[in-house]
Amino acid sequence: MKKVILTLIAASISVVLYAQKISVKGSDTVLPLTQKVAESYMKKNAGSSVTVVGGGSGVGIAALMDNTTDIAMSSRKIKMDERLKMQDAGRAYKEVIVANDALAVIVNNSNKVSQLTREQIEGIYTGKIKNWKEVGGEDMVIVIYSRESSSGTYEFFKDQVMARKNYASNVLSMPATGAIIQSISQTKGAIGYVGLAYLNKEVKALSVSYDKGKTFVSPSLENAKNKSYPVVRPLFYYYPTAKEKQVMPFVNFILSAEGQDFVSKVGYIPVK
């Protein structure tokens, strides 16, 4: 009996010791995907533990530098300043694209406007266009929502949609994508942008034209896949080379057919 108990205790200790513990931190855009994949991964790998926390791409990469996360999720490429800091910290890292994401411009469901050109969106976000009637809508002040500057989505939107122009000073910064959805669903004149995975019936997604109004394309998985929808970006995982053995099972899982199936289900575009 004693032997059995001792064996069981030893086995339990071994399981605990060898249990995979992975912490993932960063982009709120990648968050829902990683959460789903982590749930499935933990079910399949008894004893493994994957902790997933958001906060924004910048927060995730900073955590990677500080060694407080094993994987940083990012909706933008690591910046040169961050590369230099990683080098200074002696932290070699690897980059993996786990999915692609389309960014949707959203308004309140009651808004009659259903499409905008890139130039019009730029005008709204830089503060040149202040009223919906200027873009074919009602006589209603435009309330602009954005993500915080630490967000990769914030920077991607600025680079790709606003042609690197500056955000207007009256833009309301929200700490998370969920907060943008909620605010827009409750504010008649609101406009914002979110990853495709966050789209729901509470808000209306606008079709966008990148050829000055000749063709408008709606943000859908299909249009993103066939590349007719232009606002698409890669989503990254960054992890330290020193932790490759520890994190690779999870990274391989998200890149597997099963993992990429989650990518589609969550509303992103698979890389494989």
Next chain:
Amino acid sequence: MLNIEGIVKKHRGTFFATNPANMQLKSFILIFVLFTINLKAQEPELNPFDTLASNVAGINSKIDALNRFKFSGYIQTQFQVADSAGQASFASGDFRPGVDKRIAVRRGRLKLTYNSPANDKGISTSQYVLQVDVTERGVGIKDAYMLLTDKWSGWIQLKAGMFDRPFGNEIGYSSSQRESPERGRMSQILFPGERDLGASLAIQGSKTSNWNWLRAEGGLFNGTGAPSFNADATDFDKKKDFIGRISANKSSASEKIKYGVGASVYNGGFRADNDTLYAISKDANGNKTFMIEQNSFKGHYAERKYTGVDGQFSIDWKPGITTVRAEYIQGEQAGTSSSTSSPRAAVTSNIYKRKFNGAYFYFLQNLGASPLQLVVKYDWYDPNTEVSKDEIGISAANGTKSTGIADIRYDTWGFGMIYRWDSNVRITLYYDMVKNETSRNIPDASTRPTYMKDLDDNVITLRLQVKI
């Protein structure tokens, strides 16, 4: 939930079996007690989630307050071997007589930073910074300044106190990050201690602005530099020195290249406490020596005027990140016959005016994704560009003064390797090869070696650094 009826019944005998006056008082007490019990009974009970949320909110608020304080610092311990005992050196200072090997704590820094809570525009409008340095040489204050940021745009910042002079790139580059053990000879001579007491105004676009890449800064400083361990840096004249700098930093769209350029100007000086100002000119024999430029110079101001340009470039490519940094400074420096170092205290000897120039170049190559970095550095400092080689030290005609060792040019090559143990620890092995200008007119003397040949003054440094 409370059995009020039971309580009343239980106390009926006690409360009501007395006289009417007492009865009134007791009735009042009873009503009060019951009312109190009833009130307590009506307090809503929080469900566990609300309690947890409330606790988390409380903890978050405390963490937010603590996050406004930041402690950082580093300790550098090093072992150095010099070519010759007691040699003069710019690799962490002169070696003491008879010493050619030494172990020293070069820096023992602890820095406290406090940022005020962000306002509704996300701008922290004030910052407090205090940094001390504790080594075997004593305790010194390195930084003590406040930083005030305008609360409307975050574009304008006022800095006041003791802090790095905003000149060039190497001065403000922390030695915890710098790849060579020391700054170049020129930086150490022109800006001893790097810091000064003053106030500066900086304009730079906020992080989210399209103009964030451009920065302009200018300020007035005592010019005496920061205090050393042995002396304070209280200003000794009423003239304040102006330092201005404009710089630009950008990254490529691919975020694989970063580059920056800057231009700086220094316009200052110090009061002369002796009568004569000397400058280089040809004497009666046709030799370049120091001749009197102005008598009765006492009380006048000796000029320090520098202009500098600097550039930085980094690229992340297959061999690893490559960085090149360079800076060139030229100008006019007032000093003494034996030194061109910027004075920290009143100068009571005659003043010698010199035109100088100098530069440094860093080539840094990270070896792939490894924690190893190769360092190659070259710097020169020519304290007197008007004389060179055998012109230096030549006998002066009557009424003039000879040039000397303070006019010797130095060229230094540095080769090193950095190993980053982890994100806190790094080990540096570095070799300084110092080459001085030679002159047959500066032979051996009791107080110094001969400058007729290159001095034996190379240094090997092995440094261990822990940064927190």
